Amino acid sequence: RRGRRKTTKTQDNKGRGKKSGRAVSKKEKEERHLCTFFSSGSSSSSSADSDEESLSEGEIAALKEQVEEKKKLIATLRNKPWRMKKRLLLLKEAQDFVEKFEGALGKGKGRRLYAFKVMMTKKLIKFNRDFENFKTACIPWERKIKEVESHFGSSVASYFLFLRWMYGLNLVLFGFMFGLVVIPEVLMGLPYGSIPRKTVPRDEEDSAMDFSVLLDFGGYCKYSVLFYGFYNNDRSIGVLQFKLPLSYLLTSVGIFGYSLLVVIRTMARNANEGGDGGDEGEFIFSWKMFTSWDYLIGNPETADNKYASITTSFKESIVDEQENQKDENIHLRRFLRVFANFLILCSLGGSGYLIYFVVKRSQDFAKMDPKTLTWFENNEVEFVMSLLGLVCPPLFETIAELEDYHPRIALKWQLGRIFALFLGNLYTFLFALFDEVNGKLETEKSIKNATEWALHEYYANYSSFYNTTNVPPPNVAPADVIRGPCWETAVGREFVKLTVSDVQVTFLTILVGDFLRAFIVRFLNYCWCWDLEAGFPSYGEFDISGNVLGLVFNQGMIWMGAFYAPGLVGINVLRLLTSMYYQSWAVMACNVPHERVFKASRSNNFYMGMLLLVLFLSLLPVVYSMMTLSPSFDCGPFSGQEKMYDVVIDTIQAMPAFIGNIFTYVSNPGLIMPAILLMILAIYYLNTVSKAYQQANTDLKKKMQMARDDEKNRRNNQDSTNQVMKDLEDLLPNKSLAPPPVAEEKPLGTTKPGTAGKGVEVQKEESLSAPNPRRPVTRAPGPRGGPPGNMRSPQPEAGRGRGQGR
Amino acid sequence: MGTTASQLPKDSLSEYQELTFLTKQEILLAHRRFTELLGRDERNHPNPRVPMQVILTLPELKSNPFKTRICQVFSTSEDKDGSLTFEDFLDLLSAFSDSATLEIKSHYAFRIFDFDDDGTLDHSDLEKLVNCLTGETEDTRLTSEEMRQLINNILDESDIDKDGTVNLSEFQHVISRSPDFVSSFKIVL
Numbered sequence: 001r002r003g004r005r006k007t008t009k010t011q012d013n014k015g016r017g018k019k020s021g022r023a024v025s026k027k028e029k030e031e032r033h034l035c036t037f038f039s040s041g042s043s044s045s046s047s048a049d050s051d052e053e054s055l056s057e058g059e060i061a062a063l064k065e066q067v068e069e070k071k072k073l074i075a076t077l078r079n080k081p082w083r084m085k086k087r088l089l090l091l092k093e094a095q096d097f098v099e100k101f102e103g104a105l106g107k108g109k110g111r112r113l114y115a116f117k118v119m120m121t122k123k124l125i126k127f128n129r130d131f132e133n134f135k136t137a138c139i140p141w142e143r144k145i146k147e148v149e150s151h152f153g154s155s156v157a158s159y160f161l162f163l164r165w166m167y168g169l170n171l172v173l174f175g176f177m178f179g180l181v182v183i184p185e186v187l188m189g190l191p192y193g194s195i196p197r198k199t200v201p202r203d204e205e206d207s208a209m210d211f212s213v214l215l216d217f218g219g220y221c222k223y224s225v226l227f228y229g230f231y232n233n234d235r236s237i238g239v240l241q242f243k244l245p246l247s248y249l250l251t252s253v254g255i256f257g258y259s260l261l262v263v264i265r266t267m268a269r270n271a272n273e274g275g276d277g278g279d280e281g282e283f284i285f286s287w288k289m290f291t292s293w294d295y296l297i298g299n300p301e302t303a304d305n306k307y308a309s310i311t312t313s314f315k316e317s318i319v320d321e322q323e324n325q326k327d328e329n330i331h332l333r334r335f336l337r338v339f340a341n342f343l344i345l346c347s348l349g350g351s352g353y354l355i356y357f358v359v360k361r362s363q364d365f366a367k368m369d370p371k372t373l374t375w376f377e378n379n380e381v382e383f384v385m386s387l388l389g390l391v392c393p394p395l396f397e398t399i400a401e402l403e404d405y406h407p408r409i410a411l412k413w414q415l416g417r418i419f420a421l422f423l424g425n426l427y428t429f430l431f432a433l434f435d436e437v438n439g440k441l442e443t444e445k446s447i448k449n450a451t452e453w454a455l456h457e458y459y460a461n462y463s464s465f466y467n468t469t470n471v472p473p474p475n476v477a478p479a480d481v482i483r484g485p486c487w488e489t490a491v492g493r494e495f496v497k498l499t500v501s502d503v504q505v506t507f508l509t510i511l512v513g514d515f516l517r518a519f520i521v522r523f524l525n526y527c528w529c530w531d532l533e534a535g536f537p538s539y540g541e542f543d544i545s546g547n548v549l550g551l552v553f554n555q556g557m558i559w560m561g562a563f564y565a566p567g568l569v570g571i572n573v574l575r576l577l578t579s580m581y582y583q584s585w586a587v588m589a590c591n592v593p594h595e596r597v598f599k600a601s602r603s604n605n606f607y608m609g610m611l612l613l614v615l616f617l618s619l620l621p622v623v624y625s626m627m628t629l630s631p632s633f634d635c636g637p638f639s640g641q642e643k644m645y646d647v648v649i650d651t652i653q654a655m656p657a658f659i660g661n662i663f664t665y666v667s668n669p670g671l672i673m674p675a676i677l678l679m680i681l682a683i684y685y686l687n688t689v690s691k692a693y694q695q696a697n698t699d700l701k702k703k704m705q706m707a708r709d710d711e712k713n714r715r716n717n718q719d720s721t722n723q724v725m726k727d728l729e730d731l732l733p734n735k736s737l738a739p740p741p742v743a744e745e746k747p748l749g750t751t752k753p754g755t756a757g758k759g760v761e762v763q764k765e766e767s768l769s770a771p772n773p774r775r776p777v778t779r780a781p782g783p784r785g786g787p788p789g790n791m792r793s794p795q796p797e798a799g800r801g802r803g804q805g806r
Numbered sequence: 807m808g809t810t811a812s813q814l815p816k817d818s819l820s821e822y823q824e825l826t827f828l829t830k831q832e833i834l835l836a837h838r839r840f841t842e843l844l845g846r847d848e849r850n851h852p853n854p855r856v857p858m859q860v861i862l863t864l865p866e867l868k869s870n871p872f873k874t875r876i877c878q879v880f881s882t883s884e885d886k887d888g889s890l891t892f893e894d895f896l897d898l899l900s901a902f903s904d905s906a907t908l909e910i911k912s913h914y915a916f917r918i919f920d921f922d923d924d925g926t927l928d929h930s931d932l933e934k935l936v937n938c939l940t941g942e943t944e945d946t947r948l949t950s951e952e953m954r955q956l957i958n959n960i961l962d963e964s965d966i967d968k969d970g971t972v973n974l975s976e977f978q979h980v981i982s983r984s985p986d987f988v989s990s991f992k993i994v995l
Binding site: 088133 | 871896935
């Protein structure tokens, strides 16, 4: 027990060393603080215990409240628009207070626990902060993206941010697939060559190591962990009895679930930041004015471009306002638009048919001997699809010139059309593929019958020859066993080939379209008749929407293919990684900043919305094949079952009875229908509530306006003897007349004439460095006489005169 | 280069982390960049102050049309010359950082746009703002007719109480609806 010392606040808080006070033992500090408190507060008494009793309940509660308040203040200090000096002072004050009285709050038996809790909270806060720092340090490519941002502005950088986000998502999916499916099979499953499904068939053996075959994902690639067919259908494998087929199914479904979760969470976060999507047209000019500059721009050339585009956009909007009376030939315009849409529908249909045709042809090629086919015929499908993806968007753009829309609307149409193109292509490809699958299933039936017949024959011969019933299994090398066509691996291979060719095409396009073009423009410019850099072809601009759409659809293909080819996610991770480095190099080296910058506002959520749509659309084929198609009889983790999800049903049945009962009850339609109904009702309710909030918003706004009008009327109704003043005020609505400043230092008082009762008065003098937090608006300015160079642009009128009314 | 005087003491570091939206790495980076801006002799000064002209050589600020206003708003010097101490610099970076809230950003944006520092955005402020945004050269400027129309449109949209100026709450109301503001009002070292 320490003696009573008049300890002051600054005792262990000299300078800035507040945190070092923690080293002192908690109990010691507590006692010291208790003594401080009581010596400075309540009446003297000799023992600490009796002092504690003299603290009434109410005082303790009040003290606690104060401590909480101070803690809250500390937490929100960074959000206050005060100067650092002031905040430091407040922080120290608040921390001292908390430190001092926290000890006093825990009394009696609970004191130690309370002190412990306090200490743990502090440690937790510190840990959280360190963890946040660590997390931020772990985010890759910050420098790179920042460089791109400062050169090209935030719209181009948003593509790279999206790419990085996708990379993170794919990394997690890869972790799932790899850790839960591939690794167990590799470590605990049977090795290559032990069973038929894991071995290259005899007739393919001599070509299995050929580079061209491997590139085509045949040969050894086909019979590896990359594809579905490699996995064995043992219910549990290895020492740990790992249930591989169940894990395979659940992981594939889990990939979709996790992606859905992440996409929706990101959309919600973006929606929060962006405010409600409601009034797009409400603040056009104000937003252009206040939010159009991109503060990340650090490059003078980009800045110049930005100035130009801002000016253009201002002029355009001003003109737009007056453009409604434009007397144009509406009929011609409508006709042209319908015609353009018709053309585009034709080209979409044409591309869909082309893909179908090509896939059908590839099925015929597959029946022929692979050695007789050229590379082109082998990869026709992917080639055609990539070609369509390259050629059609510019085609759409040219056709869209017929339509004569406002550029932002035209951009939306363009994006929609490219989306439809990709979607149509992908689905046509899928339909053709599933046609093939059905064909394969037919073949499979006949092979299955053939194998069973052969086995039957073998047993019959054996038993009749050796006259025993105990027949050993046929001694056939795994490579010689008759194989079924294994349609899942075929589908997986198609997806992998498609992804790889997509990657190749993208990289090639960048190389030729951007790099070569920039190269030619730069070096041929010296000996060419016209200025290549300014005129045609000049340097390319980075095509944000095309690239983002490509990324979205690539991800769709990954989602579709991951079930049939577990290795596909790994391939995609590699692809995104190289894409990041390659594209950031290409954009810095070969592209110029956009001349016209269109912020498709909320474009972040637009792309996320598309990703969500693609996620659902890629879920459909996988679920369909899981539910309706039967698995191959001799390859993959579900071989031998009727349907793929049988493994789940078997697992449930193997569990204790009551779990099975629960599942039966839950899957009862009588339960599911009401649940769906409930969800629909919840959506309806939330929709109504949000509409009510919007209505309340508009009402409040109207009220505000009415209140101001009322006050203005009231003021005008007051008998103003100073008619001259009133007249002048009416002429100058935004500045009240204040007496001109006597000296440089005296600030001007400015109030709005509408402010109730304030009239004309000089505001309290405050300097810029320590504004009064309670009245951020009415800060008076400092002395006026700044050097004219402070103003960014010279003003036609005298700078000083402006502030005093016009 | 790194003498002990020019390194950031550990407890200041944790306090700055508490008081700003910056992470530890960002504060250290800011300190490094700030000391690079100082002259040799100023490094050992207890609270060095960098003049505005030197701050404006930072590449992040160089191309910004509001660079002088930014310096003036964040400066705590009595001479109002726009010079910044390290703490002012941190304030600046914190307000422009990625994790800063909308309120802080809109507050500072308002102060930056308020060219005459009178607490409201009146016609002259808006005009200066437009001129800043449209660049220096003559062919990118708006004509006075266009300017007048533009400012009228803006006041129509944002001036709720119809007094001819935009005050802080009206400004924040407009800004809070904008989806681009938070992402464009960012400066990262």
